[in-house]
Amino acid sequence: MAEAIEAFDGMNIAVFVQNPFSLMTSCHRALERGFNPKTHVRFWFGIADVCRSHLSVLGLEPSAIFPVTMKPQEFPFQTCKEKLITYMPRKRPWEAALIADALGRRNKLLGYRIEALENMPRAEVARKLSSTRIFISLLKHEALGFPAAEAMAAGCIVVGFDGLGTAEYFDKDVGVPVTEGDVAALVTAVEQTVNEYEADPTRLDIMRLKASQRVNNRYSVSAFQIGVLDAWNQFNDTLDDQGL
Structure with missing residues (x-):
């Protein structure tokens, strides 16, 4: 300026x-x-x-x-998902490493696997999100951080940080927001989300559909x-x- x-x-x-x-x-x-x-x-x-x-x-x-717009039509909603948890480590590399290590080591994921989405073309990210059931949001210092929105559009359950500005669309009605920077709470929230979904997916399935609808309405072309x-x-x- x-x-x-x-x-x-x-x-x-x-x-x-x-x-x-x-x-x-x-x-x-x-x-x-x-x-x-x-x-x-x-x-x-x-x-x-x-x-x-x-x-x-x-x-x-x-x-x-x-x-x-993040072109939500490029991330179509998918009803059927795999036991897959994904995240994008670029904004918070060291937190991402700690979270992935903790989730793997604590052995509370009931057969879910964890995968980082990095160094991928957009189309490949969209393909991965179409299979992802839980997406870990590692947004940081955003006005509108769109990784979480892309995951919501694709029908993922989004758990994690809203990066401040993304609270505009990422709240407890459409996801599982965690206090900024609280890595321990994020790990626990992911484990709790896995447990709830495996016990009874009804609430979370309704939530992720609502999340996709919100993103498509607000950030369409x-x-x-x-x-x-x-x-x-x-x-x-x-x-x-x-x-x-």
């Missing part, structure tokens, strides 16, 4: 906020260099409620907030297109009102 303000001095600047944590860092860096984002940036856009709340804390008002057009119209109206 500081670089843009410096490079385009005196010009109208618009900032697109994809991550509130990056926003805070960028604003701090701009202030250190003597630039006040509130006076130098005219328009702010964001992709999630958490972007709005962070802009508000900084005394900034977004011109528009609209959802992006059509919802994204409608949101972008609405944001552009708001932006255009603001330009007209200000004679720009």
Whole structure:
């Protein structure tokens, strides 16, 4: 942000906020260099409620907030699943290693196997999620982290961290959220989920269907297109009102 303000001095600047944590860092860096984002940036856009709340804390008002899409149609809901637990270790590699080791060592998974999804093309991830019954969410510092949404769309039971912004769609009605950073609680939650499903899958099957429906409704391509057009119209109206 500081670089843009410096490079385009005196010009109208618009900032697109994809991550509130990056926003805070960028604003701090701009202030250190003597630039006040509130006076130098005219328009702010964001992709999630958490972007709005962070802009508000900084005394900034977004011109528009609209959802992006993770193309849920590429992760179709699957009713029948394998005894498979998967996770993506990229954001939390050391926590992922500890969790996988603990789950394997404690021997409470009733025949479920654990597999990391990494270094895979998107189509292969979709194929793996179609077979996955339980997906461990290792989201971290997100505005809208989509690995959990992709898993929900595919009909997985999602257990784990919401990464802050992803709480917008990942809550106890559609998954098993765990307190941020609590690795021990996450391990226990996975084991409890396995036990419940094997004893009586009814509640969890209803929950994962609801999760898929929520993700498909909120983050579809059509919802994204409608949101972008609405944001552009708001932006255009603001330009007209200000004679720009």
